[in-house]
Amino acid sequence: MKPTIALVGRPNVGKSTLFNRLTKSRDALVADLPGLTRDRHYGHGRVGGKPYLVVDTGGFEPVADDGILYEMARQTLQAIDEADAVVFIVDARIGLTPQDKLIANRLRQLDRPVRLAVNKAEGMQASIVAAEFYELGLGEPWAISASHGEGVRGLMEDILDGFTVDPEPETLDHPKIAIIGRPNVGKSTLVNAILGEERVIAFDQPGTTRDSIYIEFERNERPYTVIDTAGVRRRGKVNEAIEKFSVVKTMQAIEDANVAVLVLDASQDVAEQDAHIAGFALEAGRALVVAVNKWESLDNGQREQVKRDIARKLGFLDFARFHYISALQGRGVGDLFASIDAAYEAAMVKLPTPRLTRALQLAVEKQAPPRAGMVRPKLKYAHQGGVNPPVVVVHGTALEHIPDSYWRYLEHSFLKMFKLQGTPLKVQFKRSANPFGDKKGT
Numbered sequence: 412m413k414p415t416i417a418l419v420g421r422p423n424v425g426k427s428t429l430f431n432r433l434t435k436s437r438d439a440l441v442a443d444l445p446g447l448t449r450d451r452h453y454g455h456g457r458v459g460g461k462p463y464l465v466v467d468t469g470g471f472e473p474v475a476d477d478g479i480l481y482e483m484a485r486q487t488l489q490a491i492d493e494a495d496a497v498v499f500i501v502d503a504r505i506g507l508t509p510q511d512k513l514i515a516n517r518l519r520q521l522d523r524p525v526r527l528a529v530n531k532a533e534g535m536q537a538s539i540v541a542a543e544f545y546e547l548g549l550g551e552p553w554a555i556s557a558s559h560g561e562g563v564r565g566l567m568e569d570i571l572d573g574f575t576v577d578p579e580p581e582t583l584d585h586p587k588i589a590i591i592g593r594p595n596v597g598k599s600t601l602v603n604a605i606l607g608e609e610r611v612i613a614f615d616q617p618g619t620t621r622d623s624i625y626i627e628f629e630r631n632e633r634p635y636t637v638i639d640t641a642g643v644r645r646r647g648k649v650n651e652a653i654e655k656f657s658v659v660k661t662m663q664a665i666e667d668a669n670v671a672v673l674v675l676d677a678s679q680d681v682a683e684q685d686a687h688i689a690g691f692a693l694e695a696g697r698a699l700v701v702a703v704n705k706w707e708s709l710d711n712g713q714r715e716q717v718k719r720d721i722a723r724k725l726g727f728l729d730f731a732r733f734h735y736i737s738a739l740q741g742r743g744v745g746d747l748f749a750s751i752d753a754a755y756e757a758a759m760v761k762l763p764t765p766r767l768t769r770a771l772q773l774a775v776e777k778q779a780p781p782r783a784g785m786v787r788p789k790l791k792y793a794h795q796g797g798v799n800p801p802v803v804v805v806h807g808t809a810l811e812h813i814p815d816s817y818w819r820y821l822e823h824s825f826l827k828m829f830k831l832q833g834t835p836l837k838v839q840f841k842r843s844a845n846p847f848g849d850k851k852g853t
Contacts, residue, residue, distance in 0.1 A: 413666060414574045415464045415659050416456075416479035417494035418553040418813035419487055419518075420469025421510050424502045425530040430454065433567065447579035453662060454693065458567045461574070465661055466490045468579060471514055488517075493659040496524040498571050499549060500557075507547070517546035522536040526570055527552045533559045585634040586755040589668035591661055592690065593684050596676040597704040601625070601738040602639045604828035605747075622644050623678075630748060638664045639777045662691060669799055670698045670754050672747065673728075677705045677735070681724045689728055695799035697832040699731040702747060731833055754833025758799045762829060767793040768802060774824040783812035801825075802837045 418426045434454035452467040468487040468687035491497055499518055501511050518525045527549040532540045537554035544552040553569075555562035579757040590598045606628055624639040640661045665671055675685055692699055703720075709717065714735075721733070732750040771793040780788045786810040796802035803825055821838050825831075 412663055413462050413464050414571065414685055415466060415663070416496045416498060417466045417490045417568060418498050418500060419468050419469060419491060419514065420500035421469050421502070421508065421514070424466050424500045425557045426470075426500055427452070429498070429500065429530065429555075430465060430559050432560060432563055433465050442569050443766065444836040447667065453659070453691065456567070457570055458564060458784075459588070461571045463567075463571060464573075464659065464666075466494065467474045471510075490659075491518075491521065491590055495574065495740075496526070497521065498526050498528050498566070498570070499547075501544060501552075502529045502531050502545075503529045503535060503554065507543045511544075511547065515549055519548055524570065524573055525549055526566060528566055529554045530557050531635060532556055533561055537562075538726050551753060553609070565682065583637065586670055587636040587638065587668045588751060589638040589640060589664040589670065589671045589689055589697075590674060591640050591665060592674035593676070593682065593688070595680075596674045596798065597675050599639060601672070601674055601704065601736075601744070602637055603700065604738045604741050604744045605637060638668055638835075639663045644649050661688070662695075665692050665697055667760055668697060670700065670751050671750070673699060673701045673731075674704045674738075675701065675721070677703050677714075678708050681717075681720050686724055689725060693727065693835055696835055696837060698758040698800070700747060700750045700754055700833060701725070701728060701730060701731050701733045701737075703733060703735045704738050706735040707742065730831075732833060748834060756832040757831040758801065760801055760829070760831060762803070764792070764794040764796045766829075767795060768824075770825060770828045771805060773828070777824075778807060778814050778817075778820060780817050783809070796839060800834050801831065802839060804839045804841055806841050808842065810842045813840060 418429055420426055421804065430452055432500060433456040435456075454465055454467075457464050459727050468490045474816070497518060499514065501507070513656035514852065515527075527547060529540050529544055529552045532554040535554070540554045541552035553562055553566045555566055557563065590602055600685070606626065626637050626639065628635055628637065649831045673689050675681060689699070689701075690789045692820055703717065703721070704713070732754070734747050735749065736747070738744065771790055775790055786809045788807060790807040790810075792807055793803050793805045796804040803821075818838055818840075824834050825838070826834075826836050
């Protein structure tokens with residue numbers, strides 16, 4: 412499983428800049444879930460062959476006792492608790508502050524690795540910049556520049572050196588299904604309906620645990636594993652304070668699954684959080700089935716409005732099948748499995764090189780890649796580069812000039828030609844001049 416790395420520090424020390432540098436994106440995935448501030452971002456990163464998850468937290472003011480600063484501090488502490496390692500970021504331009512010392516005091520008590528990153532050190536001598544921060548007692552300070560990328564790779568290599576990450580996820584011969592969605596949409600109820608017994612205790616309270624539950628079962632003599640990421644509570648714990656929903660656990664469950672079932676609440680509008688969770692599953696390349704729950708509570712007019720709302724807000728999930736169900740009553744749950752099985756088969760499909768190359772030629776005949784000045788990219792042949800999701804590697808020349816729009820066109824063309832339902836497909840371009848050149852769709 413990928414290690415999770417939390418970025419913490421005072422406001423305006425460059426956490427988000429470092430986050431964008433690590434994820435190679437300016438489109439931070441915002442998990443706007445109950446108990447999570449908009450300042451917590453989640454994304455993928457990779458150094459060499461080692462992938463990881465990274466969490467960008469809000470500014471940490473450890474002395475705050477109310478208001479938004481208190482909430483941000485509380486959520487930062489939760490992110491630290493969920494992380495496998497922490498990067499504590501300080502500002503080289505401002506120097507050591509009392510708040511830095513308070514944060515360091517908290518971090519020294521952790522039983523996980525902490526790295527001290529002295530940011531905004533571009534144009535400065537590293538040894539001089541780092542000198543005053545030894546006082547924090549967090550080991551060797553790393554002088555970096557998040558905006559320029561200086562020292563960032565070395566820092567991340569040092570952190571990841573302490574983790575063993577399997578280069579390929581474990582592949583089973585049966586589907587692993589992650590049940591995902593916002594708190595209180597009926598995920599645990601759906602798990603119980605799938606299992607046909609009350610294996611997961613469901614309460615009508617959102618966000619009640621941070622743990623994912625793995626359950627093995629059989630259906631029609633075929634084995635499955637279902638991963639319940641819902642907030643559930645043990646018997647006897649009803650009167651205790653509610654634990655907040657954990658995005659990190661959901662992210663890890665998605666990474667560990669072959670198929671994700673996104674559960675929506677038909678009695679509520681499709682929320683921004685729903686789109687964010689779906690977006691992460693799509694970014695992870697997971698096959699997807701959408702279950703619109705609590706369908707029995709709506710009249711015909713409301714149902715039509717829900718379908719329009721879904722089409723407008725979740726249009727990017729056009730590759731997935733949608734089911735309208737009642738998990739509580741068990742209606743429509745059985746039909747989910749035809750789509751789950753189809754999505755799993757599509758995600759794990761093996762595509763022969765001759766067929767892929769012919770499909771590529773047909774796509775190019777229908778629509779050639781656009782010229783870039785005097786150059787037109789030439790697509791020669793294609794082969795499969797992986798599964799879960801299917802990866803198609805296209806070889807050719809001048810592929811660095813192919814625009815994103817044509818890359819998406821090829822993805823949709825392969826999905827359509829091979830009739831792959833329920834899974835995204837990723838295209839990678841490999842130039843003849845540089846076999847490790849530009850890769851898209853990763």
